[in-house]
Amino acid sequence: MDLKGKKVFVTGAEGFIGSHLTEKLVEMGANVTALVQYNSFNNWGWIDTFDKKILDNINVITGDIREYDNMKRAIKGQDVVFHLAALIAIPYSYLSPMAYVRTNVEGTTNVLEACRDYDVEKIVHTSTSETYGTALYVPIDEKHPLQGQSPYSASKIGADKIAESYYRSFNLPVATIRPFNTYGPRQSARAVIPTIISQILSGKTQIKLGSLTPTRDFNYVKDTAEAFIKIAESENTVGEVINAGSNYEISIGETVKKIITILGKEIDIVSDDERVRPEKSEVNRLWADNSKIKKLTSWEPQYTLDEGLRETVEWIRNNMHYFKTDIYNV
The missing domain is CATH 3.40.50.720 (NAD(P)-binding Rossmann-like Domain)
Known part of the structure; x- marks a missing residue:
């Protein structure tokens, strides 16, 4: 079609x-x-x-x-x-x-x-x-x-x-x-990547996150x-x-390290109980098999995680007025 x-x-x-x-x-x-x-x-x-x-x-x-x-x-x-x-x-x-x-x-x-x-x-x-x-x-x-x-x-x-x-x-x-x-650009701080970036760009040297061990396919x-x-x-x-999905798995902790490297900052990470999911509710591991979408369509990812993170950092840097970094965005 x-x-x-x-x-x-x-x-x-x-x-x-x-x-x-x-x-x-x-x-x-x-x-x-x-x-x-x-x-x-x-x-x-x-x-x-x-x-x-x-x-x-x-x-x-x-x-x-x-x-x-x-x-x-x-x-x-x-x-x-x-x-x-x-x-x-x-x-x-x-x-x-x-x-x-x-x-x-x-x-x-x-x-x-x-x-x-x-x-x-x-x-x-x-x-x-x-x-x-x-x-x-x-x-x-x-x-x-x-x-x-x-x-x-x-x-x-x-x-x-x-x-x-x-x-x-x-x-x-x-x-x-x-x-x-x-x-990516326009995502709210309810999600982990804009939460990390916006807290750092606001000048915080200590950022609040939930669990760092779960893996995601960004x-x-x-x-x-x-x-x-x-x-x-x-x-x-x-x-x-x-x-x-990308068929690429990375932990939240390793994602934080990538963002810190891009921004060139020294940051301490604090576990915030309010941001931690109930134990049985936390999704500990996500990693996509994307062979089906490749078979049925001509789609495959064009952006690496590093490329996407850099674009996201620049967008958030220019749009910090959308983020309330002192408030946990439920």
Whole structure:
């Protein structure tokens, strides 16, 4: 499928990955409608920061995926739907589990049902590597068991299974992308990499983190956005769950060392109990097997971790006003 000229709808377009994907789609020549969550301030999130040439080519609408009628109106006439809208912060899911069920499970059902009503040509539903929980074997392929180690991951497992059921029950042309640990410009300090960088750039010589031993498979956001597009374009991805990862594992502690080297600082690291997940909830190891996405599409990562970290450091350096480094961002 060629996305140029297609009517493309993006939920969660104002967010971290969604904003990068939306920009890329506009640059490709897609006719993009961006859904941002309704708020009385008419705040469009990261879309508000877009270059005017990009912004002038986006139809921005406000709404809420938790409302079916809203989704039905918004999706009517669309050819392709990228569904990224979700509650994603793991710590907050401990405080408000039901909010995650309503948004991630019920909201996804509303999006899929609207797509079914209007015979959308392709839907790309967003999962997460957190659905795998701590690796039972590595690298993690798509056959790895799913483990609900947090209310967030459990809600995403539910959403993924709803998407699977719509493919199997109604032949809905949905593909599920399962990104591993995306990072880069526009990511909030709820995530570990911007937390590290922003604390150091604020002048702190002692930074607060959770556990340093878990490993992650980090992926630069531009690579992740490209994976969404390749999965949408491929005719081989319908009905499939597909990892988008680098096939490279690194601990949080080693990641901190890389960032410290890039910034040329001497930093002490303090373990902050508030940032440590409950013992049975911590995902200790993530490492993606990305052979399936390479087989089904032409995608593979273009950025090394060092390259992506350097770009992220420069973006955060120029945008420190977005970060409140004295507050733990749940």
